[in-house]
Amino acid sequence: MKKSIVVAKSLFxxxxxxxxxxxxIFAPILLAVIGLFCNHFMQQQVKNSNPSIAIVAxxxxxxxxxxxxxLSKNHIHFTNSHLHSLKQxxxxxxxxxxxxxxYIKNQNDLSDVKYFYKKQTVSDSSIKKIEQLLYSIKTQKLAATMGLSLKQIQTIVSP
Incomplete structure (x- = not known):
């Protein structure tokens, strides 16, 4: 028994x-660190892919x-800028x-809304998200002026 322990120690x-x-020992740890770094980098790229949009209203x-x-989960990034004119x-x-x-010209009923963008940075999905956002705000304003409850709005809007 003593010989096998000596052999094991010398081999070790x-x-x-x-x-x-x-x-x-260190290859799995290194592989895990590289995987976490790539995951973090990809998440940052997804965050930066949302277009930054200014609201002039x-x-x-x-x-x-x-x-x-x-409230909605559109993930549209509106800049918190204090732009007061369209030219600026x-x-x-x-x-x-x-x-x-x-750009929202008519503040009361959101009827005159214009959207200016660069074609290479803004996708069609972000335009649709903005349209959905404005549609929900417009329906809330109309419901408030008509005196409708939240339940009545949901029954009207539901497909």
Missing amino acids: TRRIKKPNYYWM SKNIKNEILQQNK AQLYLNDGNLDGIL
Whole structure:
């Protein structure tokens, strides 16, 4: 029994001195770290792929749009800029600081809404998300003026 322990100790000490032993221990750890780094990098790319859009409208409309965007899961990134004119926003759009501008001229019923964007940075899905967001705000405003309850709105809007 004593001989087998001596042989095991000598074999173990010989193997520890070789780099293959350390590679066997640290390779899975290194692989896991590389995988976590790639996952983090991909998540950052997805976050940055959402276009940044400025809203040129009154404060009330801006707050309603931002609040409705938080409630919905559209993941549209509206910049919290204080742009008051369309010309100023278009300068930012041309400089590359913005990907799109949501311009609302008529504040009461959201009938005159224009959207300016760069074609290469904004996809059709983000335009549809903005349309859905504005549609929900418009239905809420109309329901409030007509005095409808939330349950009545849901029955009207449901497919």
